[in-house]
Amino acid sequence: MKVTAIIALVIAFSASAANAQDGATAFKKCIACLDVGPTAKNKVGPILNGLDGRKSGTIAGFNYSDANKSSNITWSEATFLEYIKDPRAKIPNTKMVFVGIKNEAEAKSLWDYLKQFDADGKTK
Numbered sequence: 001m002k003v004t005a006i007i008a009l010v011i012a013f014s015a016s017a018a019n020a021q022d023g024a025t026a027f028k029k030c031i032a033c034l035d036v037g038p039t040a041k042n043k044v045g046p047i048l049n050g051l052d053g054r055k056s057g058t059i060a061g062f063n064y065s066d067a068n069k070s071s072n073i074t075w076s077e078a079t080f081l082e083y084i085k086d087p088r089a090k091i092p093n094t095k096m097v098f099v100g101i102k103n104e105a106e107a108k109s110l111w112d113y114l115k116q117f118d119a120d121g122k123t124k
Contacts, residue, residue: 023113026106030098036114038121045096050119051075056091067093080111 033044057069
């Protein structure tokens with residue numbers, strides 16, 4: 001029984017790690033405007049460190065649109081997946097200019113990649 005549980009955990013961790021790796025590839029679509037990791041800086045968009053559980057519009061030093069600041073979004077997987085399909089549909093009047101990621105598997109991989117970074121940009 002314990003061996004089965006350990007095997008299940010190893011498989012789940014491996015799948016999550018593979019998903020995060022695919023997400024690193026997906027993040028290449030974002031890197032011109034957004035940054036993540038220990039040396040991340042605000043660019044055209046805010047840094048994405050600590051995104052999971054963060055309230056939208058709260059990164060210090062970034063000039064968010066009023067739409068983003070007042071969206072009352074707290075980032076979670078479900079919210080991110082809805083947003084990344086079509087950012088302007090989720091937050092009308094946002095400054096974010098991006099066609100979105102329509103492929104759900106790619107969007108989930110991107111989320112897995114982003115959520116591994118804590119607020120300081122260290123991987124969890």
